[in-house]
Amino acid sequence: MKKVMLIMRRAPYGTVYTAEGLRSVMGLAVFELDVALAFVGDGVYTIMRNQDASGLDMKPLGEAFSGLSDFGVQHYYVHAPSLAERGLTTEDLVVPAEVLDDAGLQRLLAEQDAVLPF
Amino acid sequence: MLYMVNKAPLSSDSLRSCLAIAAPGDPVLLYEDGVYAAQAGASSAPWVLEALKTRPLYALKADLEARGITRRLDGIQVVDYNGFVALVEAHNVIPWL
Numbered sequence: 001m002k003k004v005m006l007i008m009r010r011a012p013y014g015t016v017y018t019a020e021g022l023r024s025v026m027g028l029a030v031f032e033l034d035v036a037l038a039f040v041g042d043g044v045y046t047i048m049r050n051q052d053a054s055g056l057d058m059k060p061l062g063e064a065f066s067g068l069s070d071f072g073v074q075h076y077y078v079h080a081p082s083l084a085e086r087g088l089t090t091e092d093l094v095v096p097a098e099v100l101d102d103a104g105l106q107r108l109l110a111e112q113d114a115v116l117p118f
Numbered sequence: 119m120l121y122m123v124n125k126a127p128l129s130s131d132s133l134r135s136c137l138a139i140a141a142p143g144d145p146v147l148l149y150e151d152g153v154y155a156a157q158a159g160a161s162s163a164p165w166v167l168e169a170l171k172t173r174p175l176y177a178l179k180a181d182l183e184a185r186g187i188t189r190r191l192d193g194i195q196v197v198d199y200n201g202f203v204a205l206v207e208a209h210n211v212i213p214w215l
Contacts, residue, residue: 010129011126011129011151011154011185012185013150013151013181013184013185014124014125014126014150014151041128041129042126042128042129042151042154045126045154045185048185048186048187049186050186050188051183051184051185051186052183052184052186053183053184054183055179055180055181055183055184056180056181056184058184060184062186085128085160085161086128086154086157086159086160086161087157087158087159087160087161087163087189088157088159
C-alpha cells in the first residue's frame with residue numbers, strides 16, 4: 001500500500017490551506033492508501049482544543065481533523081519543537097498525535113511515497 | 119495611530135516589525151492569525167510582554183475563540199467587534215499587512 005503524508009504547516013482560518021488539506025484527505029479516502037498527517041510549524045495550531053469558530057461563521061477545523069479515522073487516516077504526527085515554541089503540549093491537542101523530533105520527522109518523510117504540503 | 123496586525127508572530131515578522139516602528143503609546147490590534155501573539159508560554163511571549171510596557175495591545179475576541187487560544191498573556195485586552203469599531207473610530211489606522 002502506498003504511503004502518503006499531508007504536511008500541515010499553516011495556522012487554520014487565516015488562509016485556505018488548512019481547509020483544502022482537510023478536503024484532500026477526504027478525497028484520498030477513495031484510493032487505497034496509507035494516509036498520515038503531520039503538523040509542523042504554525043500547522044500545530046490546527047489541532048488545538050477549544051476552537052469555537054461560530055463568531056467567524058465557520059466550522060471548527062480542529063474537530064474536523066480529529067474525525068478522519070473514518071477516512072482511512074491511521075497516523076497523526078506532531079513536531080515537538082513546533083509545539084514547545086508555541087507554548088503548547090500534547091494535552092492541548094484534539095487528536096492523540098505521536099510526537100516527533102527533527103530526526104523522527106526526517107525518517108517519516110523518507111518513508112513516504114508522496115508528501116502533500118498544505 | 120492604531121496598527122493592525124493579522125499574521126502569527128512566529129511564522130511572520132509582521133508583529134515584530136510593527137512593534138519596532140510604531141511610536142511608543144501607539145495601540146496595536148491583533149486580529150485573524152495575529153491573535154496567536156496572545157498565547158501564553160510561546161517563544162514570542164517575552165517580547166510581546168515587553169511591548170505591553172509601552173503600548174496597549176488588543177486582540178479580537180472572535181479570532182481568539184475560533185483558534186482556541188484560552189491561555190493568554192496578562193495585559194492583552196480582548197475586544198469584541200464593537201470594541202474593534204470603537205478603536206478604529208478613535209484612531210487613524212495603519213493596517214500592517
